[in-house]
Structures are given as C-alpha cells and as structure tokens.
Amino acid sequence: QVQLVESEGGLVQAGGSLRLSCTASTRTFSTYVMGWFRQAPGKEREFVATISRSGSLTAFGDSVKGRFTISRDNAKNTVYLQMNSLKPEDTAVYYCAARDSPVLSTNVGGYGPWGQGTQVTVSA
Numbered sequence: 001q002v003q004l005v006e007s008e009g010g011l012v013q014a015g016g017s018l019r020l021s022c023t024a025s026t027r028t029f030s031t032y033v034m035g036w037f038r039q040a041p042g043k044e045r046e047f048v049a050t051i052s053r054s055g056s057l058t059a060f061g062d063s064v065k066g067r068f069t070i071s072r073d074n075a076k077n078t079v080y081l082q083m084n085s086l087k088p089e090d091t092a093v094y095y096c097a098a099r100d101s102p103v104l105s106t107n108v109g110g111y112g113p114w115g116q117g118t119q120v121t122v123s124a
Contacts, residue, residue: 002026004096004115011121012086020081022096022115029077030054033099035111036070036081038092038120047106048094049081059104063089086122093117 003025012018022034035050047061049070058070069082079096095118097111105111 002032002098002113004098004113006094006096006115006118009094009118009120011123013123014087016086016122017082017084018086018120019083020094020096020118020120022079022081024077024079024098026077030074031100033101033104034070034072034079035097035099035105036079036094037097037108037111038090038094039117040092043092045095045108046092047108050099050104050106051079052104053102057104059106061106083120086120088122088124090120090122092120094120 005023007021030053036048037045038048039045049060051058051070051072055072067085072079096115099111
C-alpha cells in the first residue's frame with residue numbers, strides 16, 4: 001500500500017538536463033531499494049538506475065551510464081533521478097519503483113509498487 005508520486009517531467013533540448021523526483025507515502029521508506037525505469041512507445045520497460053536503502057550503492061543501465069545520477073533523501077521519503085547530457089533516445093515515460101529487499105535489482109519483476117509515470121521528451 002505504499003504510494004509513489006512522481007514529479008512532472010518535461011521537454012528539454014538535446015544536451016540539456018532534467019531532474020525527476022519520486023516521493024513515497026510510507027514511514028519506512030529507508031527499508032526499500034528504489035529504482036527508475038523508462039518505457040518508450042512500442043518498447044519494453046527498460047532499467048535506468050537503482051539505489052540501495054542507505055544510498056551508498058547505485059547501479060545504472062548501460063545506455064545512461066556517465067550521464068544520469070540517482071540519489072535519495074530518506075528524511076524526505078524521496079528518490080531523485082538527475083539526467084544530464086540528454087539525448088533524443090532518452091525520450092520515454094519514466095517510472096519510479098520500490099523494492100522490498102536489501103538487494104539491488106535491474107529487473108522490472110523485482111519491483112513494486114510503481115509510480116504513475118511521467119513523460120520526458122528530448123528534442124533534437
């Protein structure tokens with residue numbers, strides 16, 4: 001029954017930056033691994049980033065390594081995705097998700113519940 005609410009996405013030019021946030025309605029936020037995934041029309045949902053419960057460990061999908069950063073503020077029940085050097089191929093609906101486990105996962109099936117999704121569009 002944890003609910004995840006994502007910030008508004010947006011439209012940005014290639015090479016620009018955007019930060020997404022996701023806030024959880026739980027008093028035990030720090031017990032969840034958090035992740036970000038994205039899905040473009042006609043494509044499978046793709047792993048973007050994940051962060052450990054304490055924030056000490058992170059992992060990123062190959063397509064975003066070196067460009068995106070994930071962070072969390074457990075006092076605010078919020079996880080962030082900082083997206084830099086954006087490319088048109090980053091255009092997608094972005095979802096945050098929680099995982100009730102201490103172990104990181106890159107798999108869609110390893111997460112739940114999910115945020116509502118937010119559209120990020122990168123123009124060429």
